[in-house]
Amino acid sequence: MKLRYLIITTLAFIMASCDDYLEPASLSTFDSEYVFSNAEDARGGVNAIYVHFSHDGFRSRLSNNMTGNTDIEHNSGWASDAARYQIWDLNAQENNGDLDYVWDIGYKAIRDANIAIEGILASKAYNSEDQVLAADMSHLLGEAYTLRAYWYSMLTFYFGDIPFITEAPKAGVEFNRPKEDRNVILSSVIHDMIEAEANMYWADQTPYGIEQVNREYTLGMIARLSLQRGGWFLKPDMTMDRASDYLAYYDTARQYTGKLIQLKDRQLPQDYRQVFLNQSKFINPVNSDVLFEVPFAIGEGDVGWNIGVAVQSGPYGTGNNYMNIPPTYFYSFDEADQRRDVTCALYLYPNETPSKEDLEPQELVGINSIAQGKWSRAYLEKAPGSNTSKGTGINWPMMRYADVLLMYAEAENELNGPTGQAQEMLRRVRQRAFPDAVWAEKVDSYINTVSASKESFFNAIVDERAWEFGGEMIRKYELIRWNLYSAKVQATVAGLKKMADEVDSGDLPQYLYVRNEPDGTLVIYDLYSKAIPPDIDNWRQENWIEGLIDSSQPNNYREWITRDWARYTHPVRYIFPIPTIGIDNSLGVLQNDGYGF
Structure with missing residues (x-):
């Protein structure tokens, strides 16, 4: 079932009235009390937050395009001065249009979340004696808190310390705010989700399942943001640091992944390929691996257009792949690992014929063009037309249960070393990756070896997350919080050079x-x-x-080997300047200082 963001007229008017998050509009312009007086209209109010996922700033930028370069994906930022190339080359300027997109939709989504949160908390329905109504409103509140937390998480990753706004736009509220410490922001939004999660519905209790924020996803987000809060980050003086209380946040990550595992455990589906093929087939199973995926209506979304197996022409339209997979990553997989050929596509479709059964023969890609194989417009059941490109309707996965298992293993190891519990979570992920005939060697023996020390187990988690989540474009954020960004990309460059050097002898x-x-x-x-x-x-x-x-x-x-990661030296300046829209709208409050700007 595709969740469509049908926003009621009053909320559409709110969005038009509050086009600039720094320009408060009077709440008298709409009847907030009415909008949040019942669950149906309040649903529309919360849906207003989801609308921003359909903007290019998320669907083709933040979800995948802007998340390189890492040790498992890359593109050549030096090849052009266009907005996305500047970002890949860590050389983006204030006037970068893609940064404008992300800043703009991020704060608009936060604005709409603030409107929903205030409206729900102030409503009679939220405190109603009607238990069903009160429960519905509590769940909607949890959705709004979680979506707000997501956007603040992303904005702090890209811009560091930023304005922290938790009030809805109204007369008398000052919105031209200075930057707040990113740790304060993350601590606050984590607390909000902790307060809300117990009153949320599981995916199998919601009308749209994994196509809307649910309790599973919120529990996972508490853990993900806790690891971000407890991880390393770049300070304005260009040093990497982590807060002294970081272990408390690892403990929070362990608690809330453990809570999800205890309350709503599920077996990972054994067919790894099908997990992602489901998105191209518009299949959304609950109580499975994917916890939440951004639902794109047909005609929306860019999965299969700028990410996935390339299709060059034909009735399925055209789609490319902006983030390529380095061969060092491909060859890092064990030959028996079933995730390799799902994740790494060594082929493209040069042309297609009208019959789905008569696809033109696949062609080998160049060694610099290995694609994310988890998605493709060629996997759609119905050909969208030869003139189509964007708007495939393929959903984008935001979190999977395998992530929860590995976050638990990582947090447990950080706190107590490679305990039996930590090993079991890693085992569950690796068992899905290999045929059971080789589990003794590839799973049990492997885990026994890497569990020799806390350090070796951590390194195994770093590797496992690369193999499990390749192409899902979360590696950048992990390398940042582990303080491994430069080390991993430089190892990739060295590995590529070694391959080239040994072209004859290797x-x-x-x-x-x-x-x-x-x-x-x-x-x-x-x-x-x-x-x-x-x-x-x-x-x-x-x-x-x-x-x-x-x-x-x-x-x-090849030039890309020496240049794609040339700026990714320690410490990697992954923080970008606040874009022009943020500087101009702040009326002098914000400026780009620190980080070498």
């Missing part, structure tokens, strides 16, 4: 030999050696590791 294939099955599926003879197929006439030879070399360059490496 084990990996200089070329790949490929052919197509009758149904068009690409078959690769050997990804791990220089072996040549005995029936070589039935195969095509394509460049592979050879594609990392450019003899026209002084160092023989």
Whole structure:
């Protein structure tokens, strides 16, 4: 079921009246008491917060496009001065349009959350003796708190200390506020969710399941933001730091992941591919892996347009992949890990014919164009048309249960070392990744080895999160809070250079030999050696590791290897300047200071 954001007329008017979050509008312009007097209209009030997910600032920027470069995804920011390239190259200016988008929709979503929160708390319905009505309103309050927390989490990741606004726009409220400490903001929104979660509905109790914020997601967000609050962050003096009370937030993460596991545990579905194929098929199972996904109506959303397996033409339209997967990440997977070929697509669709069964044969991509394989417009049940590009309607996953299990393992290890409980959570994720025939070696023996110390178990969690969540574009935030951003990307660059240096002497294939099955599926003879197929006439030879070399360059490496991560040195300046819209609208209160700006 697709949740459609149908906002009632009064709320649409509010949004038009409060176009600038720094310009308060009088509450007399609408009847807040009426809007939040019943659950149906209050639902519309909360839906106003979701509307901002449909903006380009989220659907093609914040959700995926802006989240590189890391050790598991990258693009060449130096190739252009356009907005997204500046962000990839960590060189964005105040007038960067993509930063404008994120700042603008972030604070508009926060504004609408504040309106809903104040309206619900002040309503008679929230305190009604009608238990069903009161419960509905309590759940809606939890949704609003959680959505507000999400946006503050993202804004602090991108801009550091920012204005903290928790009041709805109305006469007499000052909105030109100075920056607040990011730790104060995160602590506050975590507290709000903790206060609200027990009165929220589980996904299987809500009309839209995982397509709306539910109790599972809120519990997961308490943990995710607690790890952000307890993690490392960049200070204006360009040093990395973490607060002295960080262990208290690891304990909160452990408590609330543990609470979800205790109250609403579920087995991870064994078919890893199907978890993501569901989004392209518009299937939204509850009590499964995905806890919440942003629901895009048909004609909305950019999944399968700027992220996923590329489709170059045909009745399914066109879609590309902005964030490529470095081959170092591809080769970091165990050969038996079933997540590798779901996550890393070595193929694209060059053309499509009208029949879904008659897709043109898949083609091998270049070694610098490995795509996120979890989504593609080619997976849609119905062809949207040859002239389509954006607006696939494919939902975007915001959190999965596997994340909850690994957050519990990480927090438990930080507090107590690799206990049996921590090991069990890691085991559950790895068991889904491998065929049960190899569990003794790939799961049990592996976990015994990495559990030798707290440090080795932490490193295993860092690796497991890379393999489990590749393409879901959360790695950047994890590397920041672990203070591993520069170390991991520099290791990637070194790994790529090593591959190129060993193109002749190393084990990996200089070329790949490929052919197509009758149904068009690409078959690769050997990804791990220089072996040549005995029936070589039935195969095509394509460049592979050879594609990392450019003899026209002084160092023989492709330019992207040396330049994509060139600015990602310690400490990585992942904080961006407050964009022009924020500076101008603050009437002199805000300025870009610190971080080398």
